Amino acid sequence: MDGFRERDVTQLSATAAVAQIAEGRLTSRALVDALLARISLRDPDVRAWLALSETARELAEECDAVPAARRGRLHGLPIGVKDVFDTFDLPTTHNSPLYEGFRPAADAAVVDLLRSEGAIILGKTDTTEFAAAGRNAATANPHDLSRTPGGSSAGSAAAVADFHVPLALATQTGGSTIRPASFCGVVGFKPSFGRVSREGVRIYAQSFDTVGWYGRSVDDVALLASVLGLDEEFPAAGFSRNPRIALTLGPYKDRLSPESLMALTVARERLEGAGHRVQVLDLPPEFEPLDRHHRVILHREGQASFRNLARRHSSSLHDDFHHRVENRDGSSLADLARAYDAMGSARIAFDAFMGDFDILIAPSAPGFAPIGRGPGDPVFNASWTLLGVPCLNIPIPLGSSALPIGVTLTARRFADKHLLDVARHLEPVLNPT
Amino acid sequence: MDGFRERDVTQLSATAAVAQIAEGRLTSRALVDALLARISLRDPDVRAWLALSETARELAEECDAVPAARRGRLHGLPIGVKDVFDTFDLPTTHNSPLYEGFRPAADAAVVDLLRSEGAIILGKTDTTEFAAAGRNAATANPHDLSRTPGGSSAGSAAAVADFHVPLALATQTGGSTIRPASFCGVVGFKPSFGRVSREGVRIYAQSFDTVGWYGRSVDDVALLASVLGLDEEFPAAGFSRNPRIALTLGPYKDRLSPESLMALTVARERLEGAGHRVQVLDLPPEFEPLDRHHRVILHREGQASFRNLARRHSSSLHDDFHHRVENRDGSSLADLARAYDAMGSARIAFDAFMGDFDILIAPSAPGFAPIGRGPGDPVFNASWTLLGVPCLNIPIPLGSSALPIGVTLTARRFADKHLLDVARHLEPVLNPT
Numbered sequence: 115m116d117g118f119r120e121r122d123v124t125q126l127s128a129t130a131a132v133a134q135i136a137e138g139r140l141t142s143r144a145l146v147d148a149l150l151a152r153i154s155l156r157d158p159d160v161r162a163w164l165a166l167s168e169t170a171r172e173l174a175e176e177c178d179a180v181p182a183a184r185r186g187r188l189h190g191l192p193i194g195v196k197d198v199f200d201t202f203d204l205p206t207t208h209n210s211p212l213y214e215g216f217r218p219a220a221d222a223a224v225v226d227l228l229r230s231e232g233a234i235i236l237g238k239t240d241t242t243e244f245a246a247a248g249r250n251a252a253t254a255n256p257h258d259l260s261r262t263p264g265g266s267s268a269g270s271a272a273a274v275a276d277f278h279v280p281l282a283l284a285t286q287t288g289g290s291t292i293r294p295a296s297f298c299g300v301v302g303f304k305p306s307f308g309r310v311s312r313e314g315v316r317i318y319a320q321s322f323d324t325v326g327w328y329g330r331s332v333d334d335v336a337l338l339a340s341v342l343g344l345d346e347e348f349p350a351a352g353f354s355r356n357p358r359i360a361l362t363l364g365p366y367k368d369r370l371s372p373e374s375l376m377a378l379t380v381a382r383e384r385l386e387g388a389g390h391r392v393q394v395l396d397l398p399p400e401f402e403p404l405d406r407h408h409r410v411i412l413h414r415e416g417q418a419s420f421r422n423l424a425r426r427h428s429s430s431l432h433d434d435f436h437h438r439v440e441n442r443d444g445s446s447l448a449d450l451a452r453a454y455d456a457m458g459s460a461r462i463a464f465d466a467f468m469g470d471f472d473i474l475i476a477p478s479a480p481g482f483a484p485i486g487r488g489p490g491d492p493v494f495n496a497s498w499t500l501l502g503v504p505c506l507n508i509p510i511p512l513g514s515s516a517l518p519i520g521v522t523l524t525a526r527r528f529a530d531k532h533l534l535d536v537a538r539h540l541e542p543v544l545n546p547t
Numbered sequence: 548m549d550g551f552r553e554r555d556v557t558q559l560s561a562t563a564a565v566a567q568i569a570e571g572r573l574t575s576r577a578l579v580d581a582l583l584a585r586i587s588l589r590d591p592d593v594r595a596w597l598a599l600s601e602t603a604r605e606l607a608e609e610c611d612a613v614p615a616a617r618r619g620r621l622h623g624l625p626i627g628v629k630d631v632f633d634t635f636d637l638p639t640t641h642n643s644p645l646y647e648g649f650r651p652a653a654d655a656a657v658v659d660l661l662r663s664e665g666a667i668i669l670g671k672t673d674t675t676e677f678a679a680a681g682r683n684a685a686t687a688n689p690h691d692l693s694r695t696p697g698g699s700s701a702g703s704a705a706a707v708a709d710f711h712v713p714l715a716l717a718t719q720t721g722g723s724t725i726r727p728a729s730f731c732g733v734v735g736f737k738p739s740f741g742r743v744s745r746e747g748v749r750i751y752a753q754s755f756d757t758v759g760w761y762g763r764s765v766d767d768v769a770l771l772a773s774v775l776g777l778d779e780e781f782p783a784a785g786f787s788r789n790p791r792i793a794l795t796l797g798p799y800k801d802r803l804s805p806e807s808l809m810a811l812t813v814a815r816e817r818l819e820g821a822g823h824r825v826q827v828l829d830l831p832p833e834f835e836p837l838d839r840h841h842r843v844i845l846h847r848e849g850q851a852s853f854r855n856l857a858r859r860h861s862s863s864l865h866d867d868f869h870h871r872v873e874n875r876d877g878s879s880l881a882d883l884a885r886a887y888d889a890m891g892s893a894r895i896a897f898d899a900f901m902g903d904f905d906i907l908i909a910p911s912a913p914g915f916a917p918i919g920r921g922p923g924d925p926v927f928n929a930s931w932t933l934l935g936v937p938c939l940n941i942p943i944p945l946g947s948s949a950l951p952i953g954v955t956l957t958a959r960r961f962a963d964k965h966l967l968d969v970a971r972h973l974e975p976v977l978n979p980t
Contacts, residue, residue: 219652227855308753308887311851317746320753343854348880418744421776422660447781447961451898454741454935454960458891465884502887527887528880 124152128191128280128334135190136182142174142190142234149192149236153278159259161252162273164197165204166237173234180232187341189232194273194282196266197238198245199225200314204235208316209243209251212427222314224283224325224342231341236279239269242489245285246318246416248432250487255297257517258483264294265489267326271298274328275518281334284326286505287318287412289479289495291326292522295507296478297490299518300328303335306528307502310342319415321457322408322499332538335506344530357472357536359385359392364476365402366493371481377510377519381475381544384510388543392475398467404460404497407453410445411500413438457500461527464501468526473536475521478507482517498522504530506537509545557585561624561713561767568623569615575607575623575667582625582669586711592692594685595706597630598637599670606667613665620774622665627706627715629699630671631678632658633747637670641677641749642684645860655747657716657758657775664774669712672702675922678718679751679849681865683920688730690950691916697727698922700759704731707761708951714767717759719938720751720845722912722928724759725955728940730916730923732951733761736768739961740935743775752848754890755841755932765971768939777963790905790969792818792825797909798835799926804914810943810952814908814977821976825908831900837893837930840886843878844933846871890933894960897934901959906969908954911940915950931955937963939970942978 123145126134134140150170157163167173170192177190200206200218207213220226225235240251242265251268255261256276263272267284271294274282284291286304295302304326317323325342329335339345361382363370382392416438423431424439437443468474477494484490498505504527507520521544525533556578559567567573583603590596600606603625610623633639633651640646653659658668673684675698684701688694689709696705700717704727707715717724719737728735737759750756758775762768772778794815796803815825849871856864857872870876901907910927917923931938937960940953954977958966 217652219650223852223855227858230855230859308848309851311750311854312753313750313852317744320741320745343851346880415741418742418776419656419746421744422656422663425660426663447779451960455891455895455898458888458894461891462888465888527884 123148124277126280127331128329129331129337131280132188132191132337136185142177143171145190146170146174146192146234146236149279156256156276156278160254160256160272160276162239162269162276162278163237164207164209164240164269167204167235169203170234170236177232177234186231188228190234191232191281192234192236192279193228194237194239194270194279195225195235196241196245196270196282196284198241198285198316199283201225201235201238204238206238208245209241209249212423212430218314220314223311225314227342239273239282241268242266243432244316244318245287245290247434250489252487255483257299260485261483262297262487262490264297264479264483266290267294270328271295271300271302274298274300274330280330281338282328284328285315286324286326286495286499287322288408288492288499290489292495292505292507293479293490293492295328296520297483297518299509299520300330301332301335301509302326302328302507303339304499304505305339305344305530306504309344309528309530318419319412321411321415324499332506332508332534332541336534336538339530339534347531348528349532356390357539358470359390359473359475360471361392361394361475362397364494365397366405369480369491369493370477373512373519374477374479374481376512377521378475378477380512381510381521384543385540398463400463401460401497403456404500405493407456408496408500410449410453411457413441413443414445414450417441461501464503465526472525473533474524476524478520478522482519494522498524503527504533506533508537508541511545511547556581557710559713560764561762562764562770564713565621565624565770569618575610576604578623579603579607579625579667579669582712589689589709589711593687593689593705593709595672595702595709595711596670597640597642597673597702600637600668602636603667603669610665610667619664621661623667624665624714625667625669625712626661627670627672627703627712628658628668629674629678629703629715629717631674631718631749632716634658634668634671637668639671642674642682643676645856645863651747653747656744658747660775672706672715674701675699676865677749677751678720678723680867683922685920688916690732693918694916695730695920695923697730697912697916699723700727703761704728704733704735707733707763713763714771715761717761718748719757719759719928719932720755721841721925721932723922725928725938725940726912726923726925728761729911729953730951732942732953733763734765734768734942735759735761735940736772737932737938738772738777738963739937742777742961742963751852752845754844754848757932765939765941765967765974769967769971772963772967780964781961782965789823790972791903792823792906792908793904794825794827794908795830797927798830799838802913802924802926803910806914806945806952807910807912809945810954811908811910813945814943814954817976817979818973831896833896834893834930836889837933838926840889841929841933843882843886844890846874846876847878847883850874894934897936898959905958906966907957909957911953911955915952927955931957936960937966939966941970941974944978944980
């Protein structure tokens with residue numbers, strides 16, 4: 115986290131950068147230059163990027179020449195894209211040897227939408243293979259290069275954390291957006307299931323896979339949420355200045371390390387110190403088996419997703435994917451039906467549970483980023499993904515020398531804007547940096 | 548339906564063609580030649596195809612040269628593909644002017660799997676725009692060119708019905724596989740939700756879209772089901788020679804025309820005439836609102852699916868898609884949550900309901916294929932799609948001069964093989980041709 119000049123534009127938030135470009139105080143070209151210089155300095159160590167755009171400077175200059183009236187909401191803003199999103203002008207490899215150098219003919223729908231709003235795709239970030247299993251990303255945690263940034267969205271989380279780019283696209287199937295956000299100390303957002311197109315995004319589990327993204331503030335992730343259509347009010351009424359806050363350790367609390375417990379305690383103390391009431395509670399027991407059901411659906415839907423690769427590339431496909439295709443877990447179709455049914459019932463139950471609260475605070479990860487390059491344990495994320503609820507990781511600084519750690523803020527399904535509004539309101543309290 | 552020579556190989560079922568090729572009694576090249584000749588004769592009227600493979604004859608010759616030991620389960624078999632599946636060697640247009648001449652860089656996962664089993668992709672078939680709304684397919688019903696083959700899988704259904712190809716891929720979001728099967732007099736199969744990869748298939752509604760297919764017999768659709776991994780037994784026990792059969796007119800019976808009522812009556816009489824017991828019953832009242840919930844989810848998920856096209860191609864995108872993106876139905880996010888919850892609850896309820904039955908027989912369409920080129924009314928299909936259950940249309944011939952009509956056989960979720968086994972057993976009774 116070194117190498118800054120004072121007022122380096124790489125430190126700008128996305129919202130600040132967009133505003134400065136709109137006001138003529140910053141050019142997109144200057145921002146791209148600064149970010150590429152930062153990447154050039156840092157990426158030999160961090161290894162966040164699998165490919166960088168060769169036309170980013172040119173695209174930035176084109177942006178700078180566009181009159182104000184024809185500018186989109188992300189005009190001139192560089193964005194990183196996890197390498198499971200199709201891009202027409204950059205290779206899309208899914209970090210799989212089977213897709214080395216693969217060039218899709220078109221952008222994923224989300225990438226296309228970002229470009230149509232003026233964004234510049236700066237490059238493709240490293241990922242756990244197919245955002246699923248197999249090969250780890252080579253990316254290091256910028257806070258400690260011996261540690262993982264978490265996966266699967268390793269490169270996107272590290273790139274935002276290390277000031278290579280202000281915003282980056284991720285995906286989440288278990289905890290692939292939220293957990294790396296906790297490990298890297300950035301804001302991560304996974305919207306409600308089904309509200310953002312996955313067209314052109316590699317699919318692992320069709321009931322779970324959700325496009326997410328990283329920024330360095332709630333405002334930044336909310337900017338992208340708005341562009342992607344998540345700015346519809348629900349519940350219809352806004353929240354009061356005193357949101358109703360619940361906090362839970364969740365049903366897997368015995369797997370929490372001291373630092374994760376501390377992050378939750380500190381979050382609570384900071385909120386209470388600011389005059390908020392925080393109700394600490396257990397989730398109903400029916401939520402306990404959700405992680406197990408998640409795994410059944412995950413592997414069974416993965417069975418369908420990797421069947422053709424297993425058939426065609428038998429020996430060169432990582433064994434993890436053969437594991438899915440051959441159903442080595444041995445789950446039955448009755449198990450699968452039970453898992454889907456539990457998912458349906460739990461979604462209803464969680465919405466009812468959240469009738470009394472604006473947000474629920476929960477762990478983002480078992481603890482600090484582990485040593486190595488593994489993706490990390492999704493146990494504290496998978497149930498929220500299965501529930502289809504919006505999740506936001508907010509960093510909870512424990513002290514200047516500590517590694518990053520965060521907590522998850524969730525809300526009821528489709529209350530994406532509500533969650534972002536409450537998170538923006540609480541951010542100065544929870545993350546007072 | 549004219550133009551046959553005696554023992555024309557275009558009339559062969561897929562299973563018969565595969566067997567004859569395997570036994571050396573038929574070459575893939577001869578079959579491809581015959582089908583292309585048939586298409587050349589008929590397609591100026593039927594208009595099933597948007598593109599035909601220019602390399603099919605060459606690929607067939609390559610197949611014919613492969614030794615028996617290296618042959619897949621579809622070796623040498625020509626298959627038609629709805630033009631919402633990506634194909635690397637043929638344009639993929641989604642019947643949208645925005646995608647004219649578009650060439651994906653890779654095959655959809657299902658197409659790749661079929662090719663890996665030796666299938667030859669004969670061409671791309673016409674479809675309702677994006678398998679959703681907008682522009683109709685130009686395809687005619689081969690039984691009466693003034694009538695529609697149904698949509699959205701118009702070209703695939705007509706191509707199989709008119710002996711252009713023995714098997715063809717379809718998709719279903721509402722009734723896009725089953726209804727055209729009824730209108731065209733072919734066997735149509737939509738598997739349980741989530742069991743077949745949609746990678747590289749255009750997505751309209753991510754909770755519903757399912758890859759389906761057409762053949763001219765239950766054996767033919769079962770062949771493809773097996774290749775796609777749907778040959779896992781569930782329930783574990785096979786069915787007896789006397790499957791437990793229920794029949795319902797469904798909650799929308801006031802929208803059934805006389806011919807659809809007759810198809811259900813004839814199906815019942817034929818079964819009872821063959822010694823089967825058929826229990827006629829109403830569905831529980833909680834199934835009545837499912838069609839309405841389906842529409843809410845459909846349009847809201849479509850809102851996400853078409854957002855980027857609406858942003859980028861404002862005036863050249865069909866108004867139907869702007870309708871989705873702008874949520875002109877005016878559904879709220881609370882309506883959406885209720886619709887998903889009703890879906891979850893109804894899936895559980897339907898499995899319980901089906902605990903007493905092996906299959907349920909229901910209408911496939913309101914009646915005969917209407918005049919024109921419209922896709923038709925999905926009211927008798929959408930609820931099954933929402934329930935995620937496997938559905939099979941089986942033709943119920945009402946007399947040699949009558950237009951085709953069929954009935955839907957459904958079973959509980961994931962009982963795909965069971966449904967196909969029961970349907971195969973009952974096919975000679977229901978469709979005695």
